[in-house]
Amino acid sequence: MAQRRNPGSTHVALGFAARAPYFPPAMSTEAHTSVRPWRAIDRRKSRKIRVGKVEVGGDAPITVQSMTNTLTADAAATIEQVRQLEEAGCDIVRVSCPDEDSTAAFRQIARAAKVPLVADIHFHYRRGIEAAQAGAACLRINPGNIGNAARVKEVVQAARDHGCSMRIGVNAGSLERDLLEQYGEPCPAAMVDSALRHARILQDHDFHEFKISVKASDPFMTVAAYQQLAEAIDCPLHLGVTEAGATRTGTVKSAIGIGSLLWAGIGDTIRVSLAADPVEEVKVGFDILKSLGLRHRGVNIIACPSCARQGFNVIQTVETLEQRLAHISTPLSLSIIGCVVNGPGEALMTDVGFTGGGKGAGMVYVAGRPDHKQDNEGMVDHIVALVEAKAAEIEAANAPAEAAE
Numbered sequence: 001m002a003q004r005r006n007p008g009s010t011h012v013a014l015g016f017a018a019r020a021p022y023f024p025p026a027m028s029t030e031a032h033t034s035v036r037p038w039r040a041i042d043r044r045k046s047r048k049i050r051v052g053k054v055e056v057g058g059d060a061p062i063t064v065q066s067m068t069n070t071l072t073a074d075a076a077a078t079i080e081q082v083r084q085l086e087e088a089g090c091d092i093v094r095v096s097c098p099d100e101d102s103t104a105a106f107r108q109i110a111r112a113a114k115v116p117l118v119a120d121i122h123f124h125y126r127r128g129i130e131a132a133q134a135g136a137a138c139l140r141i142n143p144g145n146i147g148n149a150a151r152v153k154e155v156v157q158a159a160r161d162h163g164c165s166m167r168i169g170v171n172a173g174s175l176e177r178d179l180l181e182q183y184g185e186p187c188p189a190a191m192v193d194s195a196l197r198h199a200r201i202l203q204d205h206d207f208h209e210f211k212i213s214v215k216a217s218d219p220f221m222t223v224a225a226y227q228q229l230a231e232a233i234d235c236p237l238h239l240g241v242t243e244a245g246a247t248r249t250g251t252v253k254s255a256i257g258i259g260s261l262l263w264a265g266i267g268d269t270i271r272v273s274l275a276a277d278p279v280e281e282v283k284v285g286f287d288i289l290k291s292l293g294l295r296h297r298g299v300n301i302i303a304c305p306s307c308a309r310q311g312f313n314v315i316q317t318v319e320t321l322e323q324r325l326a327h328i329s330t331p332l333s334l335s336i337i338g339c340v341v342n343g344p345g346e347a348l349m350t351d352v353g354f355t356g357g358g359k360g361a362g363m364v365y366v367a368g369r370p371d372h373k374q375d376n377e378g379m380v381d382h383i384v385a386l387v388e389a390k391a392a393e394i395e396a397a398n399a400p401a402e403a404a405e
């Protein structure tokens with residue numbers, strides 16, 4: 001039996017059931033993985049918390065986060081960047097609050113945002129209280145770093161009063177001095193000790209709405225730290241490889257670090273850290289989740305690398321299609337393959353496919369079956385129209401179910 005490219009996507013099953021006999025339409029994610037055990041990911045059972053309206057942990061979908069890099073005090077610029085991130089599908093956005101001007105602007109930004117915002121706080125407990133009052137859904141704060149017990153109590157009370165959760169964020173580059181002395185250098189065990197220390201402070205205040213991250217720029221250290229932490233505590237885990245680098249290297253490191261943890265069932269929310277436009281972080285985040293079949297958004301394009309056999313310019317076509325189909329958020333798959341060597345096989349597993357042939361034309365596949373011929377000329381417009389129509393069909397088929405939720 002062939003495997004579809006959108007495993008577990010009921011959208012696809014509903015939209016193309018009549019023409020996809022190789023993929024039973026009512027097949028659930030569980031059933032799907034039970035017949036393909038090599039696809040199953042046994043997710044760690046964490047407790048569920050809320051970041052505003054978004055659930056994190058438990059059986060909630062794994063969320064994608066990013067962070068603004070505008071000056072927070074410049075509310076207009078930050079609101080615009082939050083909007084761009086929302087458009088890219090970002091579930092939760094983090095905003096730095098280094099000073100009072102930032103927390104003052106935070107209120108306006110939070111009012112304009114559709115997604116929940118996390119206020120990033122370092123050391124200044126007052127900023128934490130101000131951000132909670134200004135509409136933060138979550139505070140990224142390490143309670144052990146904000147001073148005496150009275151301050152911690154005030155921040156926890158502000159979080160409780162305003163329905164904020166918290167994220168403890170341990171970073172290998174900024175571990176406490178005594179832990180560095182004890183362990184000799186940053187290492188997974190020191191990071192976990194640090195995280196549990198901060199967690200105990202919150203637990204002592206009977207505050208349990210928190211998640212934890214233990215990030216390092218080295219994927220080995222990151223993965224080992226999360227593995228150890230996952231054994232030690234049941235709170236949701238926010239995954240990330242910190243300071244991963246520019247787009248290409250950062251994507252590779254994140255895919256290895258975040259990807260291997262998710263594959264092992266660890267992780268409830270992710271942030272890909274790139275020295276790039278934050279929108280790229282969201283795209284890469286979704287690509288990691290898509291690759292593991294954990295979440296689907298937008299058009300998943302399967303393309304061959306092309307060679308002398310290609311019946312059309314595969315690389316240029318895929319680049320254009322990626323841009324022209326970027327507005328579609330409905331999960332579906334599209335194969336663009338240069339020739340019949342791999343085209344029919346790949347098309348069998350996708351919702352829409354195009355395989356190059358001879359004489360300036362190729363075959364269009366719908367739901368895995370050859371449907372009609374199409375000249376290479378005008379092929380991009382034709383495929384865009386087909387994919388848009390399929391996305392609309394899938395959305396319409398899912399509308400009653402979504403309305404009932």
Ligand code: SF4
Binds near residue numbers: 338342
């Ligand atoms: S599918 Fe055809 S065109 Fe594409 S790389 Fe393979 S042989 Fe070459």
